[in-house]
Amino acid sequence: MTLKALKPKVEDIIKRNSASVDERLLDICKLLEEQVSYYNWVGFYFKNGVKNELKLGPYVGEPTDHTIIPFGKGICGQVAVSNKNFIVPDVAAQDNYIACSITVKAEIVIPIFINGENIGQIDIDSNTPDPFTENDERFLEFVCKKVSELMS
Structure with a gap:
């Protein structure tokens, strides 16, 4: 099934x-993981109250120990600070990467905004090297916009 x-x-x-x-x-999460062959772990992280950290929300894929991520740490923590999309074609080349599984080769993280405030993000890991395109980025921005409408 196409992203569109x-x-x-x-x-x-x-x-x-x-x-x-x-x-x-x-x-x-289930829809994306089931329908996009290279989306192998799909989850949401949200700002944890007033703390400068992210807390794991709903997800599908391998269990993770990373239920709390400090702002600035790993790809998700960097997006919490930068407020910008982050596509990692090769996680092994990233110094500030938090490894969840040895099978993960690439990651994409897109922030979710409500009234201009970054309240969380969608995080997708792929076991395929460099699979994410601009189409993935635009599609996941759409998903995040819809999630922000749901949560506001």
Whole structure:
């Protein structure tokens, strides 16, 4: 299924008011992980209250010990500070990378904003080297926009 074809499915999940926010976020993770062959771990991290750290939200994929990530640490922590998309074609080449699994080759992290404030991010790991394109980036920005609407 193409990324474009996934957009209405993401919108349908967001509109499903009978489910909790976390259930809908988890369903988005499942949809992306199942439908995009190179999305091998899909999850959300959110700002942990007033602390300068991220807390793991709903996700699918291998279990992770990284349930709390300090701002500035790893790719997710860097996005929490920079407020910018971060695409890592080769995680082995990143000095500030937090390894979750030896199978992970690449990562993409896109921030989620509400009223201009970075409240979290979607984080995707891939076991395929350098799989992410501008299409992934634009699609995940769309997902994050929809998630921000859900959470505001």
